[in-house]
Amino acid sequence: DIFYMMPTILDQQKAESIHACALIVTPSVLRASEWVPTRKASGMLVTQWGGYEMDEAGFLKNDILGLKQLTKFTSILNLARENGKSIPDIYNLPYDDREVFRYFSNGWTGDIFQMGSEGSTSYVKTLKPNSLNDIIAVMALYRPGPMENHFHEIYAKCKNEGKLPEYYWGCENITKDTYGLLIYQEQIMKIFTDLAGLSLKDADDVRRALGKKDVKILNGWRDRAMSGFLNNGATEDQFDELWNISLEFAKYSFNKSHSAAYGITAYISQYLKVHFPIEYWTVALEFADEEKTSVYLSEILQAKSIKLASVDINNSKSAMVSNLSSSTIFWGIGSIKGIGEDTADQIINEVENNGVFLDLQNFLDRCVFKGSKVKKTAVEGLIASGAFDELYEIDGNEEKRNELMLQYRAIKKVKVSNPDRDRYTSESVNKAWYWKKIQKELTGLSFINYEKIAEDLKLGNNFLTIRELNNRQQYGIFKTFGGYVNSIKIGGSAKGKYARLVIENNYKLHKVIIWASEYERFKDLLKDCEKKIIIFSAEIKYEDKYTKGNQFTFKSESFLEVL
Numbered sequence: 001d002i003f004y005m006m007p008t009i010l011d012q013q014k015a016e017s018i019h020a021c022a023l024i025v026t027p028s029v030l031r032a033s034e035w036v037p038t039r040k041a042s043g044m045l046v047t048q049w050g051g052y053e054m055d056e057a058g059f060l061k062n063d064i065l066g067l068k069q070l071t072k073f074t075s076i077l078n079l080a081r082e083n084g085k086s087i088p089d090i091y092n093l094p095y096d097d098r099e100v101f102r103y104f105s106n107g108w109t110g111d112i113f114q115m116g117s118e119g120s121t122s123y124v125k126t127l128k129p130n131s132l133n134d135i136i137a138v139m140a141l142y143r144p145g146p147m148e149n150h151f152h153e154i155y156a157k158c159k160n161e162g163k164l165p166e167y168y169w170g171c172e173n174i175t176k177d178t179y180g181l182l183i184y185q186e187q188i189m190k191i192f193t194d195l196a197g198l199s200l201k202d203a204d205d206v207r208r209a210l211g212k213k214d215v216k217i218l219n220g221w222r223d224r225a226m227s228g229f230l231n232n233g234a235t236e237d238q239f240d241e242l243w244n245i246s247l248e249f250a251k252y253s254f255n256k257s258h259s260a261a262y263g264i265t266a267y268i269s270q271y272l273k274v275h276f277p278i279e280y281w282t283v284a285l286e287f288a289d290e291e292k293t294s295v296y297l298s299e300i301l302q303a304k305s306i307k308l309a310s311v312d313i314n315n316s317k318s319a320m321v322s323n324l325s326s327s328t329i330f331w332g333i334g335s336i337k338g339i340g341e342d343t344a345d346q347i348i349n350e351v352e353n354n355g356v357f358l359d360l361q362n363f364l365d366r367c368v369f370k371g372s373k374v375k376k377t378a379v380e381g382l383i384a385s386g387a388f389d390e391l392y393e394i395d396g397n398e399e400k401r402n403e404l405m406l407q408y409r410a411i412k413k414v415k416v417s418n419p420d421r422d423r424y425t426s427e428s429v430n431k432a433w434y435w436k437k438i439q440k441e442l443t444g445l446s447f448i449n450y451e452k453i454a455e456d457l458k459l460g461n462n463f464l465t466i467r468e469l470n471n472r473q474q475y476g477i478f479k480t481f482g483g484y485v486n487s488i489k490i491g492g493s494a495k496g497k498y499a500r501l502v503i504e505n506n507y508k509l510h511k512v513i514i515w516a517s518e519y520e521r522f523k524d525l526l527k528d529c530e531k532k533i534i535i536f537s538a539e540i541k542y543e544d545k546y547t548k549g550n551q552f553t554f555k556s557e558s559f560l561e562v563l
């Protein structure tokens with residue numbers, strides 16, 4: 001029998017909860033309820049003993065994780081197979097692929113298993129892994145305990161800066177792969193087998209006792225372990241040091257088998273990204289939320305492995321679709337806000353059954369009729385998202401979308417009930433950037449010429465060039481810049497409130513800091529700037545320690561425009 005495990009209520013101060021992924025296996029000669037107290041909870045049979053009690057009673061407890069990443073692997077490989085590509089055995093890959101490690105070292109960790117956070121990405125860029133062992137170590141090092149002890153920094157300095165490892169007595173062979181650092185539970189077990197002479201089972205019992213901080217049990221093991229150490233040539237002081245370190249280590253210990261499983265999964269993710277980029281990103285973008293999409297697009301544009309195309313009325317499908325011959329991913333019609341799956345399917349079926357659309361009128365004749373799923377919101381969303389740009393050669397003149405919008409409204413006699421709330425009747429409809437902004441809001445994909453916006457606002461002097469932006473040696477220059485505000489966080493300090501913004505300039509992310517000295521001047525504009533375009537002037541520096549990217553800081557001469 002296999003069933004879910006639930007910790008017991010050991011006392012009234014502890015709240016009961018069901019373990020997220022633990023399963024108990026019992027011998028089949030008796031029913032599960034005859035082996036252990038059970039009850040029904042949330043439709044499942046759960047134990048009323050806790051995890052440690054189940055272990056001590058001799059039952060087998062498995063933690064089984066359900067990983068979305070494995071579903072993505074299947075989708076990526078199926079798509080590659082459909083594209084006629086040879087499919088590798090992802091669980092028997094070569095683990096010395098230089099391009100894979102180059103991607104890691106560049107911080108191209110978008111949608112990489114367990115490495116997608118800003119902090120872990122920054123650490124991988126610092127570490128510059130060049131072996132699977134490094135990837136596995138990242139999984140154990142980039143966690144609160146090791147980081148509080150600065151182990152992640154020591155590991156990187158030993159690997160890249162020539163810092164000499166410091167080995168505990170007798171531990172050089174055990175910790176040589178981790179530069180003298182104890183980061184895996186298996187290393188502790190190895191210490192007690194090799195240096196104390198314990199069996200593997202006994203060493204594992206010591207490891208468990210350390211994790212539970214069971215002083216009574218530990219005292220018994222301490223005497224046995226010390227005897228083994230002394231017989232192997234250690235002094236009492238050397239033993240005491242290792243014993244105390246082991247006690248401290250138990251607070252943040254991580255088993256290498258777990259870390260290795262995570263590390264290999266991360267490597268497989270990166271390998272598929274490198275060798276099957278169009279399939280990888282097609283799947284990743286389908287799963288991504290709005291915040292992740294910006295991060296992924298930033299990486300795609302840096303890596304230059306594939307091309308991106310906005311929604312196209314004749315080439316797009318409901319979801320993301322890849323065109324292998326042009327290495328292009330077309331945005332899905334279903335990605336447009338306000339267009340449901342049924343609406344997208346109707347449009348796509350019409351193209352597949354009766355051929356491409358010739359122009360807007362042809363589209364309306366074939367898709368807009370009584371009972372049609374294609375309503376006003378859908379048509380206007382398609383126009384604003386650039387779905388007809390290719391038919392009308394609009395690229396670079398997105399303001400012409402307004403002409404199509406007016407044409408549609410005239411043909412269908414569309415009435416605007418409240419012009420003040422209608423985004424398509426704004427005073428800026430004759431500006432290309434305005435339509436690019438709407439496209440971004442509707443689909444998440446749009447490339448905006450922020451310098452042109454600055455020029456239109458008479459703010460174009462001293463605009464930061466791409467060459468300057470990419471120059472990491474620039475320090476303390478003062479420039480005008482623009483971007484789309486992905487997020488803003490307001491913080492406080494002894495000096496007053498301050499703001500941290502993350503802006504995206506054509507999918508390259510930058511940080512903007514407005515310290516307390518300037519915050520009061522701009523606080524009213526900052527209240528309503530998220531998901532809007534801003535043009536500003538600030539000091540730019542390349543921050544090499546943490547973000548490893550350009551960072552803008554407002555000064556007394558700074559200005560801010562929110563569009």
